[in-house]
Amino acid sequence: MILRPFDPWKSPLCTCPAKLSLNPYTGCPHGCLYCYASSYILRFAECRPKVDLLKRLAREAAKVKPGTLVALSNSSDPYPPQEKELRLTKGCLQILKERGLSVLVVTKSHLVAQDVELLAEMSACVAITVTTLQDSICRRLEPGAPLPAKRLDAMTKLAKKGVAVSARIDPIIPGINDWEIDDLVLAVSRAGAGHITSSTYKARPGNMKKIISAFPEEGASLESLFARGDKVAASCYLPVETRRDLMQRGKESAEREGVTFSSCREGWATVPGTNCDGSHLLSYLLKH
Numbered sequence: 001m002i003l004r005p006f007d008p009w010k011s012p013l014c015t016c017p018a019k020l021s022l023n024p025y026t027g028c029p030h031g032c033l034y035c036y037a038s039s040y041i042l043r044f045a046e047c048r049p050k051v052d053l054l055k056r057l058a059r060e061a062a063k064v065k066p067g068t069l070v071a072l073s074n075s076s077d078p079y080p081p082q083e084k085e086l087r088l089t090k091g092c093l094q095i096l097k098e099r100g101l102s103v104l105v106v107t108k109s110h111l112v113a114q115d116v117e118l119l120a121e122m123s124a125c126v127a128i129t130v131t132t133l134q135d136s137i138c139r140r141l142e143p144g145a146p147l148p149a150k151r152l153d154a155m156t157k158l159a160k161k162g163v164a165v166s167a168r169i170d171p172i173i174p175g176i177n178d179w180e181i182d183d184l185v186l187a188v189s190r191a192g193a194g195h196i197t198s199s200t201y202k203a204r205p206g207n208m209k210k211i212i213s214a215f216p217e218e219g220a221s222l223e224s225l226f227a228r229g230d231k232v233a234a235s236c237y238l239p240v241e242t243r244r245d246l247m248q249r250g251k252e253s254a255e256r257e258g259v260t261f262s263s264c265r266e267g268w269a270t271v272p273g274t275n276c277d278g279s280h281l282l283s284y285l286l287k288h
């Protein structure tokens, strides 16, 4: 199946609304050190298009109730460099639009802005992840992903055309990007984000090792923080008071900028009228 019910990896702390999930590509070239998907998809760094994707999607989308929310993507980025030529994600958007489905695009790539006209004509919101404003940190943490300025620029292009835009400041990793929370909130809200979704880093043995090797100077304190944290499903969480402090800082900062804020897989209730994934921005657009 190409369209599957969204699966938050059995996280009991997920507060996402019901939605379907669609990954036009298998694997992802961004190489984010904290990636969860890379641990369970073979040859993850080799991004390849799904076989017969558009035909299969057209068949499956015909059976889905109009208005249903489809998130693309949760286990890969829907705008890898190949998308520039292949236009597979664009093909998916066209099918979803014709069927009257709503979409939530989640990406780290500025290439999403190449579909701005189409996105502006459909029920769509776009969440762009920005974890740091520093190119040097970005290159170590997300070596294959577009640099922060390009992502902010894409946000502005989309927002200017009336597309609902949110930002994912996600994950926050103590010692690596937590000191930037206020600057990140300021940058994404000025770039046009109407909502911010944030979360703290959830460690798994494989990705923790990668982070410590790329950031050896922060490694020891990160390990000792996680040693005091909790195990939730397959992930290690930071201590609850650390998580609460980090999310509170993000929330206060977002409130100062006049944008809504929610946390992802932290287990805290969302503010009434918002969804943790930013998809409430869709109804806002439909009403206005």
Ligand code: SF4
Binding pocket: 028, 029, 030, 031, 032, 034, 035, 036, 037, 038, 074, 075, 076, 077, 108
């Ligand atoms: S963009 Fe997402 S799927 Fe791709 S490597 Fe980064 S975290 Fe993993």
